Every structure is written in C-alpha cells, then in structure tokens.
Amino acid sequence: xxxxxxxxxxxxxxxxxxxQEVAKDHVTAADVFEYFRENGYTIxxxxxxxxxxxxxxxxxxxxxxxxxxxxxxYEYAGHGADAPGCSCFHCKCEICxxxxxxxxxxxxxxxxxxxxxxNFTLNPLRTVFYGVCDACREARV
Amino acid sequence: xxxxxxxxxxxxxxxxxxxQEVAKDHVTAADVFEYFRENGYTIxxxxxxxxxxxxxxxxxxxxxxxxxxxxxxYEYAGHGADAPGCSCFHCKCEICxxxxxxxxxxxxxxxxxxxxxxNFTLNPLRTVFYGVCDACREARV
DNA sequence: TTGCGTGCAAAGGTTTTGCATGGCA
DNA sequence: TGCCATGCAAAACCTTTGCACGCAA
Numbered sequence: 443x444x445x446x447x448x449x450x451x452x453x454x455x456x457x458x459x460x461x462q463e464v465a466k467d468h469v470t471a472a473d474v475f476e477y478f479r480e481n482g483y484t485i486x487x488x489x490x491x492x493x494x495x496x497x498x499x500x501x502x503x504x505x506x507x508x509x510x511x512x513x514x515x516y517e518y519a520g521h522g523a524d525a526p527g528c529s530c531f532h533c534k535c536e537i538c539x540x541x542x543x544x545x546x547x548x549x550x551x552x553x554x555x556x557x558x559x560x561n562f563t564l565n566p567l568r569t570v571f572y573g574v575c576d577a578c579r580e581a582r583v
Numbered sequence: 584x585x586x587x588x589x590x591x592x593x594x595x596x597x598x599x600x601x602x603q604e605v606a607k608d609h610v611t612a613a614d615v616f617e618y619f620r621e622n623g624y625t626i627x628x629x630x631x632x633x634x635x636x637x638x639x640x641x642x643x644x645x646x647x648x649x650x651x652x653x654x655x656x657y658e659y660a661g662h663g664a665d666a667p668g669c670s671c672f673h674c675k676c677e678i679c680x681x682x683x684x685x686x687x688x689x690x691x692x693x694x695x696x697x698x699x700x701x702n703f704t705l706n707p708l709r710t711v712f713y714g715v716c717d718a719c720r721e722a723r724v
Numbered sequence: 725t726t727g728c729g730t731g732c733a734a735a736g737g738t739t740t741t742g743c744a745t746g747g748c749a
Numbered sequence: 750t751g752c753c754a755t756g757c758a759a760a761a762c763c764t765t766t767g768c769a770c771g772c773a774a
Contacts, residue, residue: 508651510654511655513651560683560685562714564674568677569710569714571703571710
C-alpha cells in the first residue's frame with residue numbers, strides 16, 4: 443500500500459475549506475474552478491482535478507458518477523467522526539434530474555444482504571439509485 | 584407524450600439482432616461499431632449512437648452508466664415477457680472493475696422500501712451498485 | 725535539495741451536431 | 750411527397766498528460 447504523500451498546500455486547504463463552508467451538496471470540478479476564478483484567484487482546471495483526486499483518496503470527499511458524459515460530482519465527507527455524508531444514499535430522478543439524499547438506516551439492510559449473500563461490500567458513497575421521484579411519478583399519470 | 588416514430592430500417596434490425604444473438608452481457612457503442620466494421624459493413628458511429636438511443640427508448644435495450652469518462656454500456660432487455668434482464672441488478676467492483684449480475688428477488692425489497700417510504704420508483708435497469716467484490720476483499724486483507 | 729504542486733497548452737476519449745444524401749412510409 | 754435515417758466531418762464536453770517552473774518538506 444504505497445500511497446503517495448500529499449503535500450499540504452494552499453489549494454489543498456482552500457478547496458477543502460470550500461467544501462466545508464461554501465459548497466452545496468453536489469459540486470463539479472467546474473464549480474470549484476469557477477468559484478475560485480470568480481473570486482479573483484488563478485487556479486487551473488488541472489489543479490482542481492488533481493486536488494479533488496487527492497481529497498477523494500484521503501476520504502475527505504466522496505465522488506459520484508451521476509451520468510456518463512456528465513461531469514462527476516463531489517461531496518464533503520469529513521474526517522472520520524464528523525463525517526456528515528457517511529450514511530447517505532443518493533437517488534437520481536431520471537425525468538427531472540433531481541438528486542435526492544436519503545439518510546435512512548433501513549437501507550443499510552441492503553449492505554448487509556449484499557455482504558452476507560453475495561459477498562459484495564457495497565460502497566454507499568459511490569452508489570446512485572436511479573428511478574422516478576414522487577413529483578414526476580404523479581405528473582406522469 | 585409525443586414520442587418520435589422510429590422507422591424500421593436495416594440498421595435498427597441488424598443492431599437488435601446483434602444484441603439478441605451475438606452480444607455478450609455488456610456492450611459499448613464502440614463494440615457495436617467494430618463488430619459491423621469487422622464484418623465488412625459500413626456503419627457510422629453516429630448511426631450506432633442514434634439507434635442505441637432508439638432501442639433504449641423502446642425498452643429493447645438497457646443503458647448503464649458504469650463510470651464517468653468511460654463508455655456507456657448497453658444490454659439486451661427484450662420485448663415484454665421474454666425480457667431476460669428485467670430483474671437483474673448490477674454490482675461493479677471498484678477495485679478490479681468486474682461487473683457482477685445479481686438475479687436476486689430479495690433485492691426487490693429495496694424497490695418496495697423506496698417506493699413505500701420514500702416515494703421513489705427505483706429503476707433497477709439503470710442502477711449500478713458500487714463496492715468491492717469477494718475476490719478483491721480477500722486480496723486486500 | 726528533493727520531489728510534489730501548479731498552470732498552461734495539448735491531447736485523449738466519448739458523445740453530439742450540422743449537413744447533404746439516401747431510404748422508408 | 751414528407752420525414753426520418755445515414756455517413757462524414759467537425760464540434761462539444763469532460764478529463765488526463767507533458768512540460769517547465771514554483772513551493773513544501
């Protein structure tokens with residue numbers, strides 16, 4: 443397990459602070475880039491991607507693949523105990539595109555079931571449920 | 584609901600046949616393209632994408648987003664009763680990349696739970712579970 | 725001093741769009 | 750006839766890589 447050492451630099455701190463204090467739930471690399479550019483900082487897209495990768499490796503951020511061809515989304519996970527998104531499942535509406543957060547302990551039974559019966563360790567931080575949300579289901583009747 | 588009429592053309596039939604008779608579980612647009620090119624046909628990437636879209640709209644194929652930046656995967660779903668993939672869940676190992684098919688009725692409780700408690704109609708054909716498969720879990724100890 | 729971090733430019737891979745031509749209904 | 754399908758080329762889009770320079774340890 444030779445994990446690369448990540449230096450503690452300006453951008454690492456700034457991006458982590460952005461996720462802690464400023465960012466809404468789901469943020470793309472482009473969002474991060476624009477935020478700093480609009481506030482007068484000169485940051486490169488390359489740096490954004492590389493630091494996001496670092497923060498994901500750390501466990502500081504979670505990365506979600508919402509849709510192929512669409513940008514990846516990142517979310518603050520915190521360090522250990524203060525992690526707000528640790529038990530959070532995500533539902534994506536295929537019709538309106540809305541992304542719903544589910545903080546539901548019952549869904550953890552999915553993890554248990556997959557683990558016990560299928561030897562599969564589910565990663566809820568990367569798994570997105572696709573379907574139709576309540577509003578769109580009613581509208582479609 | 585003004586769905587576009589899809590003509591019944593050579594490529595529509597050929598691609599559907601390919602999925603029925605030739606294709607393995609998961610196929611990318613590039614796979615389809617290469618198959619026909621290697622067999623001496625002149626097909627365009629554009630046509631592949633457009634017909635795949637049509638077939639997905641029909642419900643003939645299912646489309647999976649395995650990973651952002653990677654090509655989307657398609658799978659034959661069949662028409663109505665003879666649909667082989669209808670109750671099929673997918674697990675993707677984050678380490679080795681293996682894609683696992685689960686034909687498990689117990690997992691349908693997830694759908695019930697989401698539907699009853701969260702007003703969310705899960706689409707198992709588009710949802711991919713991320714995690715770690717048995718082989719990789721053991722190897723990582 | 726060493727080696728990662730940074731920014732720019734360029735490349736890579738997937739998917740979409742414009743346009744003229746051809747085929748289905 | 751009218752509209753969709755097709756193929757090529759080009760563009761759009763997200764992400765990664767090469768390179769030279771700067772900065773942390």
